[in-house]
Structures are given as structure tokens and as C-alpha cells.
Amino acid sequence: MSKDILADKADTIFTRTDAAVKGYVTEDDFIAVAKKNLEKYKEAPDSSKAVALIESFKSLWRAYLSNLATPQATKLSREEFRASFKKHKQNKVFDKVLVPLYRNLFDVIDTDGDGQLSVHEFSVLTAVNLAQAKQAFKEIDVDGDGHISREEYLSAFKAFCESSEPTSTGNLLFKG
Ligand SMILES: [Ca+2]
Numbered sequence: 661m662s663k664d665i666l667a668d669k670a671d672t673i674f675t676r677t678d679a680a681v682k683g684y685v686t687e688d689d690f691i692a693v694a695k696k697n698l699e700k701y702k703e704a705p706d707s708s709k710a711v712a713l714i715e716s717f718k719s720l721w722r723a724y725l726s727n728l729a730t731p732q733a734t735k736l737s738r739e740e741f742r743a744s745f746k747k748h749k750q751n752k753v754f755d756k757v758l759v760p761l762y763r764n765l766f767d768v769i770d771t772d773g774d775g776q777l778s779v780h781e782f783s784v785l786t787a788v789n790l791a792q793a794k795q796a797f798k799e800i801d802v803d804g805d806g807h808i809s810r811e812e813y814l815s816a817f818k819a820f821c822e823s824s825e826p827t828s829t830g831n832l833l834f835k836g
């Protein structure tokens with residue numbers, strides 16, 4: 661039996677989003693994830709970057725609901741979340757919602773504003789230890805120039821959201 665890689669990825673995100681272990685997630689949980697990232701990077705919650713990121717997470721929440729054709733729902737169970745995650749590809753959620761979201765996240769992560777991610781900037785984002793973060797960084801830095809460009813970063817996230825390959829680069833982003 662082959663493993664359901666996309667379901668596993670959805671579970672990883674669900675577990676992180678349902679921080680209070682309620683067994684479901686809400687729009688507030690999505691907003692809390694955005695705020696947690698902002699805190700990690702010491703971005704003030706009312707800055708324009710912060711507001712843009714929070715709005716992106718709200719759009720993502722709406723995309724999860726519309727994947728399931730339940731726009732009025734106020735919470736999603738683990739099973740619903742998983743089913744919705746698997747519809748991202750067919751509904752082009754990556755291009756429509758996640759590209760803007762990850763661009764906004766990139767702007768927050770890129771604390772020195774040079775348009776590239778350094779190992780240091782990147783390692784703050786990941787939940788893994790520094791050695792693992794460095795390894796992940798190396799693999800996402802496809803052209804090996806020692807920086808993660810916006811394109812390298814987006815293509816890793818796209819692989820995470822859409823690829824069923826167990827070895828896709830994007831998996832490195834959500835390890836640990
Ligand atoms: Ca930078």
C-alpha cells in the first residue's frame with residue numbers, strides 16, 4: 661500500500677494549526693499562525709507587512725472552506741481539513757492564494773530586506789534544529805548560491821502543497 665503523502669502533509673499542518681488540540685481549526689487558528697510567524701521575526705502586528713500576512717491567512721482559510729463548498733462553515737475537523745488540502749491543486753489554490761501568502765511571508769522572513777533568505781533568516785522559520793535547517797536550506801537553494809531566492813522558496817512550497825513525492829524538496833519546510 662502506498663502512503664498518502666498529501667494526507668500526511670495536511671495532518672502536519674493541521675496539528676500545528678490546532679495548537680490548543682481542540683480537534684478542529686477555525687479562522688482564528690489561521691490568524692494565530694500568522695501572528696506566531698510575525699512574533700518569530702519580531703514584526704510589529706500593525707505594520708503593513710504584518711497586516712498583509714494576516715489578510716493572506718484569512719484568504720487561505722476561505723480557500724479551505726471553498727474547496728469543500730462550505731463557505732459558511734466556522735470550523736474544520738482534521739478529516740475535512742485533509743480533504744480540503746488535497747483539493748488545493750485542482751482548485752489552483754497555490755497560484756491564487758498561497759503565492760501571495762508566501763510572498764508576504766517571504767517579506768517578513770527577509771528581515772534585512774535584500775530579497776534573498778540567508779541561512780539565519782531561514783532557520784528562524786523552521787521548527788527544526790539548526791543542523792536540519794542548514795540541510796533543508798541547502799536543498800531548497802537549488803542553484804547553490806548560498807541564498808534562497810523568492811523563486812526557490814515558492815517552488816519548495818508549491819512542491820509541499822501539491823507533490824505526492826515523498827522526497828520533494830517542499831517536505832523540508834514542514835519537518836519537525
Ligand atoms: Ca535577506
Ligand SMILES: [Ca+2]
Pocket residue numbers: 801802803804805806807808809812
Ligand atoms: Ca539560490
